[in-house]
Amino acid sequence: MKYPKLRELKEAVISLVTPAYTSKFPAEPHVPFEGFRGKPVVDDANCVGCETCANVCPPCAITNTDDKERGIRIIRRDYGKCIFCGQCEEHCITQKGVKLSDKIYEMAVFDREKSVEYQEKELLICESCNAVITTKEHLLFMHRKLGPKAFSSIMNLNILNQKLRLEEGQDVSVGIKDQLQRKDMFNIVCPNCLRQIQIKYLFKGA
Ligand code: SF4
Ligand code: SF4
Structure with a gap:
């Protein structure tokens, strides 16, 4: 018991002569480290x-x-x-x-x-199944980051087409009717619907 008491006494004396670790905030402004x-x-x-x-x-x-x-x-x-x-x-x-x-x-x-x-x-919402794809800004960011590689995705092409307003003055919208068809790839569709179209026409032809 004797030595722990001495150790505490030593700590108390040291803390009396060293500056405080705490700041006086809010009385004085705090300076973050x-x-x-x-x-x-x-x-x-x-x-x-x-x-x-x-x-x-x-x-x-x-x-x-x-x-x-x-x-x-x-x-x-x-x-x-x-x-x-x-x-x-x-x-x-x-x-x-x-x-x-x-x-x-x-x-x-x-x-x-x-x-x-x-x-x-x-x-960005799928025009076929109404699923949320992501935000427009997110897709455009990925497009900027990927550069020319982004053109391998038909969805990116469609979004970019909208962004650049290439369709201005002409009605390029093909619309989605009852069932997904090959032309529907050129609408904003989610990866799931896009996959369905591709599988359907891969085996069936045009
Ligand atoms: S991840 Fe969440 S908890 Fe952590 S700093 Fe950001 S907002 Fe705060
Ligand atoms: S861009 Fe950054 S801050 Fe904004 S939602 Fe994504 S991770 Fe969060």
Whole structure:
């Protein structure tokens, strides 16, 4: 028992003569150290609404809801649940969509809804089965990243065609009627429907 007491006494004397590790915040402004993980800040212009950050967020602070009626994805970020792990920043596919700030750390609020932020992104919906493919921005981002290789996907070609407005002034829309036909490949269809068309016509011919 004698030695532990001496050790504690030594620690007490050392702490009396060394500066405090704690800051005087909020009486004095806090100066975050290098690499401090504060509030995740979203850059909407560089976020494509791909869902990756929602999938890696451990406490599910980021959630997505797809509103097919309005054709939009609503991204909800609840910073009241955030544990500042930095997974969203690390796995962001654009590397610029979200970054943890080293300046914003005062996040206490009386109303929990005030810790929630929303974003909206336009959806790409299959014209045949009404399934959500992804967001338009996500597909265009992949297209930019893949370069000419993206043209191997007919879906990318269709989206790019819309983007460049090559169809302006002419009605190139072929529409989807009762059953999927070969011409329907030139509409916006999900990979499942595209596969069905390809299998159907691979064995059947034109
Ligand atoms: S820092 Fe971690 S907990 Fe917070 S939103 Fe990002 S992934 Fe989720
Ligand atoms: S991973 Fe990046 S681009 Fe994708 S939704 Fe999250 S912030 Fe946006």
